[in-house]
Amino acid sequence: MDLYQMNVFLAFTYVYVFILGMCMGSFFLVVGYRVPQKETIMGRSHCDACKEELKWWHVIPLFSYSILKGKCYFCASKIGLKNPILEVFIGLLFMSSAYFLQLETEVLVSFTFICLLFTISISDYLYQIIPNKVLLPFFLIGMMERFFIPQSDYWWYPIAGVLAGFLPLFLVGMLNEKAIGGGDIKLFAVVGLFIGPIGALISLFLSSVLAIIFYVITFIRTNEKQKFIPFGPAIAVSSYLIYQFTSGQIDTMLQLFSR
Ligand SMILES: [Zn+2]
Numbered sequence: 001m002d003l004y005q006m007n008v009f010l011a012f013t014y015v016y017v018f019i020l021g022m023c024m025g026s027f028f029l030v031v032g033y034r035v036p037q038k039e040t041i042m043g044r045s046h047c048d049a050c051k052e053e054l055k056w057w058h059v060i061p062l063f064s065y066s067i068l069k070g071k072c073y074f075c076a077s078k079i080g081l082k083n084p085i086l087e088v089f090i091g092l093l094f095m096s097s098a099y100f101l102q103l104e105t106e107v108l109v110s111f112t113f114i115c116l117l118f119t120i121s122i123s124d125y126l127y128q129i130i131p132n133k134v135l136l137p138f139f140l141i142g143m144m145e146r147f148f149i150p151q152s153d154y155w156w157y158p159i160a161g162v163l164a165g166f167l168p169l170f171l172v173g174m175l176n177e178k179a180i181g182g183g184d185i186k187l188f189a190v191v192g193l194f195i196g197p198i199g200a201l202i203s204l205f206l207s208s209v210l211a212i213i214f215y216v217i218t219f220i221r222t223n224e225k226q227k228f229i230p231f232g233p234a235i236a237v238s239s240y241l242i243y244q245f246t247s248g249q250i251d252t253m254l255q256l257f258s259r
Pocket of ligand 1: 073
């Protein structure tokens with residue numbers, strides 16, 4: 001391949017990755033909306049207004065929104081822009097991840113990780129629930145991916161990550177049951193699998209800071225005390241940032257420490 005062909009190939013790859021990301025965003029939106037309410041994730045979505053079951057081409061990300069001009073096919077009530085925006089957002093995250101990781105195999109791990117963080121952000125924000133039914137499959141897929149695509153040369157690294165994510169919050173929970181939700185503790189264990197022990201500890205700190213900032217902002221805006229701090233989205237944002245900053249550089253970091 002000459003340089004021109006290479007660039008065309010890369011451009012197509014990134015477009016495909018973007019479309020894949022939008023489809024994943026569309027699917028995991030449904031998971032985040034439905035699983036906490038114990039609904040099945042099989043079966044098509046319904047229009048919120050007329051409850052009519054959507055046709056298959058109504059759920060193609062972005063495409064269907066533009067064809068339907070933002071209105072329900074059956075009752076013409078407005079479809080919010082929220083879902084298409086989130087789908088495009090996940091598409092962009094997939095694309096930027098593929099770019100930063102230069103299409104190495106680690107890209108697969110990053111896609112899984114983005115889907116996990118996205119799903120739990122939706123369900124935690126809407127219902128203050130991080131379902132086991134979401135965490136467990138991602139934990140198993142993450143284990144498998146980290147076995148074939150390790151983050152470090154040390155085989156115990158993902159296990160240390162799980163422990164570093166789980167233990168600090170577990171101890172806090174033991175001391176004060178109301179301080180932290182069980183879902184957050186389990187989520188951090190899964191996050192540790194993906195980003196390793198150092199990442200998990202930094203993320204623990206950063207997400208607490210973010211959660212306090214979220215809390216203060218909502219307090220100022222609504223001027224009332226919130227019952228819940230949605231810790232999930234704060235964990236998602238901080239873990240994603242740390243993942244992007246550290247992926248591929250972990251071994252260099254460890255070598256620096258072991259000198
Ligand atoms: Zn409708």
